[in-house]
Amino acid sequence: MLLCLCTAPSSAQAQLDIPDVQGPSGASQVEAGVELLREGRPADAAALLRSALDADSALVSPAHGAAAYWLGRAYQQADQPEKARSAWRTGLRTLWNVGRFDARLADAYLRRLTPEQLRGERLYAVDVYRSLLGRVGTDTSEAMRSLSRRRVAQMAPLMADSALARVIQQDRSTAPAEWTFEPDAGAALVEWWRGLDPLPATDANERLEEHLTRLVRVRQNFACAERVSAIDDRGLVHLRLGSPYKQRSLNYEDGEFFKEVYRFGVNVPPSSFPKSEIWLYTHIDESGFYLFAEESTSDCFRQAKANELMPRYLTRQRADTERGLNIAYSALMAMRAIYRELALFHINFSTRYSKIANYASWQEMQATAARAAERSGGGSGSAGQRSTKVGAGVGQTRRVFSNPSMGYDYPTRFVSRMVTRAEREDREAVERREEAMPRQHTALLDETARLPVSVRTARFLDPDGTTRTEVYWGVPADRLRLGEAGAPASSLIAVSAAQYDDEHRLLQRTRGRYPVEVQTGTDTRMIVPSPLTLEGATGRYHLGLQWGQYQLWASDSPSEGKRMGPKRRVATARVDSLEPLRAEGPGVEMSDVKVLTLPDTSAQSLARPAEQATPYPFRTLTGDTPLLLSFELYHLAYGADDRTRYSIAYEAKGETKRGWTKLFRGTDTQRTSTEMTMAGTDRRTTEAILLDLSEIQRDEPQDVRVTVRVTDEVTGATVSRDIEFVLRPRAAEGTQ
Structure with missing residues (x-):
């Protein structure tokens, strides 16, 4: 007898104890979901994966991530792109909050960021991007290698060869699809970005934030699936340099273009002229212009030269046959239209356009004169002139001319010469651009007036064996005015100096605030505050410096003093790859040369020069600027008499357009000895030399290099330091 239980269970039946049945694990659900995706069943995969994540929101499969x-x-x-973006964003944050990270999930989140979303998640997105870069080279799976190639290909144009060599195992010229990565590539990338931080006064890396903002923008506007970088050449240039000063699509195909170029017997369809753009970065350098042309096999744009804006069919060298002349005439008219457009945007194309336009006008004038002569039955033109009728069909025929005696060849030869000239001049323009344009440019300070700060640094060895760095800086008082000339001005200069380790991790930061009152009339003072000091260096280190000038306004209550107004000017500087001074012997060690100036050269100042002198951070000076060069010596050796014995020599050279020349030969005055021998009882000592340049004869600026060389006469060890200036002619006034 068969019993069929086909109805739903009653409530009593539902309360019966049923043995637990072990469901599938989260990892197996992920594996099944991936398999469903491969089978083309995304809806089923989404349902299964959603169920798995409901049970474990931070679920990670060992096999699939x-x-x-x-x-x-x-x-x-x-x-369902919005749901996809939400799943990646939520999943990444969930993992992030429990201290876990998945590179492909992070990459998917970053790739789907919009500019609007980035504004609300900027700091988080930067942390994700930095973490993603830090994993380059650590995962050898094919999926991760592909991801890493894309990210590094986006950055490579911004990086110097030496920086890129720490990331990829091949040369830069190797195709990105073939790149393999150094084991510590991720650490090198993170370190490189830390070294680009332009504002050391803040904890954020504004340059990295700017790069990520550009990356989101170019992914939306200049995507190219065919490239390893996933963006075309326009996107790469945008990542390097930011938004161009001008960006124009070239538009030259008007009615005249169609009439004069697309002619019978000339096998040139409109599609053979690629879409093209010109980008101008002349706010960075006059050589900063880029041409882009659309590739024939995709919607991606590549960097192009002027000849590449025309089909190869037109730029090919032709014989002086009727067919060759017919094609050359169309090429001439295409050149005229294209260069007329290019000359509107950059002077580099103006001379070429003028040459082409003049030649085309001559051809048109000869044709007009020939038609008039035919109607009137007149002569056939000037002596030595030849002509050929080209083309066929109503409105399609043209007459082209040559007159060697007047310097005019047929269009075949003229077009060939212009193609060759364009190739040469464009190649030279690219070389100039590569030399002048930076690999990467930040626009963070473009809208802010610059504070004309001069700065020098000097390293000294502290008794505990660590290196102390002094940062001394200054600015001409008259350059601090914020209002009308001649009016008094109150402002505050805030300065921040940050010291980083060799991998650009922040070690310490020091700050200073300096109220400044600029006097009425001409204020010739040099504002030079006390140096900033950074201590404790034991390994290679880097410095980042930032200044901001804030306007000070009078408060309503005199007892409250002045209140800080807006930031009006900024300045930044970097000093990279400083080595600590050697903490121990053997061999003499020397500090950097610190440059000071004396208020005057009176007997009182000369009696105690080190006490009277103040730091002089400026690069330019006149011959009557009294300079004191101060430095310290360490690890001097004792002789048999328990005394140290060392010699100090200095040499000053001046470089003009004529080359280097010695400024001092032999003993000069009592203030400028070229060599002296000293003795003492201490292994470390401080020395100072008064440098007098007043007797130097000069009629043009000179780059002056002063070399101070110390020899320990006991051991024979030698150490030297250089310091450089620009010495202005006697007629020049002012110092900075």
Whole structure:
């Protein structure tokens, strides 16, 4: 007898104890979801993966990684981009909050960021991007290698060869699809970005934030699936240099262009002229212009030269046959239209356009004169002139001319010469641009007036064996005015100096605030505050410096003093790859040369020069600027008499357009000896030399290099330091 239980269970039946049945694990659900995606069933995959994530929101499969990544992929395949973006964003934050990270999930989140979303998640997105870069080279899976190649290909144009060599194992010229990575590539990338931070007064890396903002923008506007970088050449230039000063699509195909170029017998369809753009970065350098042309096989744009804006069919060298002349005439008219457009945007194309336009006008004038002569039955033109009728069909025929005696060849030869000239001049323009344009440019300070700060640094060895760095800086008082000339001005200069280790991690930061009152009339003072000091260096280190000038306004209550107004000017500087001074012997060690100036050269100042002198951070000076060069010596050796014995020599050279010349030969005055021998009882000592340049004869600026060389006469060890200036002619006034 068969018993069929086909109805729903009653409530009593539902309360019966049923043995637990072990469901599938989260990892197996992820594996099944991935398999469903491969089978083209995204809806089923999404349902399964969603169920797995409901049970464990931070689910990560050992074989396939984060479940949230695959859920986003399922939504993406199901044409639900908003759900995909939400799955990646939520999944990444969930993992982030529990201290876990999935590179593909992070990459998917970053790739789907919009500019609007980035504004609300800027700091978080930067942390994700930095973490993603830090994993380059640590994962050898094919998926991660592909991801890493894309990210590094986006950055490579910004990096110097030496920096890129720490990341990829091949040469820069190797195709990115073939790149393999150094084991510590990620650490090198993170370190490189830390070294680009332009504002050391803040904890954020504004340059990295700017780069990520550009990256989101170029992904939206200049995507190119065919490239390893996933962006075309326009996007790479935008990542390097930011938004151009001008960006124009070239538009030269008007009615005249169609009439004169697309002619019978000339096998040139409109599609053979690529879409093209010109970008101008002349706010960075006059050589900063870029031409882009659309590739024939995709919608991506590549960097191009002027000849590449025309089909190769027109730029090919032709014989003086009727067919060759017919094609050359169309090429001439295409050149005229293209260069007329280019000359509107950059002077580099103006001479070429003028040459082409003049030649085309001559051809048109000869044709007009020939038609008039035919109607009137007159002569056939000037002596030595030849002409050929080209083309066929109503409105399609043209007559082209040559007159060697007047310097005019047929269009075949003229076009060939212009193609050759364009190739040469464009190659030279690219060389000039590569020399002048930076690999990467930040626009963070473009809208802020610059504070004309001069700065020098000097390293000294402290008794505990660590290196102390002094940062001394200054600015001409008259350059601090914020209002009308001649009016008194009150402002405050805030300065921040940050010291980083060899991998650009912040070690310490020191700050200073300096109220400044600029006097009425001409204020010739040099404002030079006390130096900033950074201590404790034991390994290679870097410095980042930032200044801001704030306007000071009078408060309503005199007892409150002045209140700080807006920031009006900024300045930044970097000093990279400083080595600590050697903490121990053997061999003499020397501090950097510190440059000071004396208020005057009176007997009182000369009696105790080190006490009267003040730091002089400026690069330019006149011959009557009294300079004191101060430095310290360490690890001097004792002789048999328990005394140290050392010699100090200095040499000053001046470089003009004629080359280097010695400024001092032999003993000069009592203030400028070229060599002296000293003795003492201490292994470390402080020395100072008064440098007098007043007797130097000069009629043009000179780059002056002063070399101070110390020899320990006991051991024979030698150490030297250089300091450089620009010495202005006697007629020049002012110092900075």
